[in-house]
């Protein structure tokens with residue numbers, strides 16, 4: 001079994017990968033949804049996955065790990081533990097990701113950006129902008145699942161434990177809408 005298959009099994013066994021007809025927060029529809037909190041609710045499984053993310057950055061001596069609320073808080077904390085680095089998170093204020101709670105990034109600090117599931121990459125691009133604004137040095141990006149099928153280029157080293165190529169559809173082009181399958185809204189509080 002490859003490492004990726006091993007990680008995928010952890011997600012499947014915890015029920016984190018669901019089949020149906022889902023409205024993602026990106027506005028797109030999909031027949032598969034990753035309910036990340038089904039696995040994140042188990043701290044030891046979360047640590048096992050996040051250790052896999054951390055391994056890509058250990059030799060780069062990171063100072064700080066940054067994620068975005070909500071799932072990114074947990075990932076950042078767990079990766080930060082594995083790297084013996086500081087762990088901080090950004091939150092939305094007036095629709096913009098900002099650092100609150102006394103968090104900051106000093107100029108030149110070595111930053112690893114993390115997230116749970118990447119669909120469009122929008123939040124990660126915002127986190128990149130945030131680190132640049134503070135003058136931090138971005139070492140790379142680590143995520144649990146890249147469900148864009150590896151199609152996004154962030155301009156920094158990018159590592160995902162699992163790459164899924166799950167088709168997403170605009171509502172007008174969605175085959176499941178055409179088949180009148182009831183739509184379930186998911187991920188209202190986080191990213192899909």
Ligand SMILES: [Zn+2]
Nearest residue numbers: 029174176177
């Ligand atoms: Zn649909």
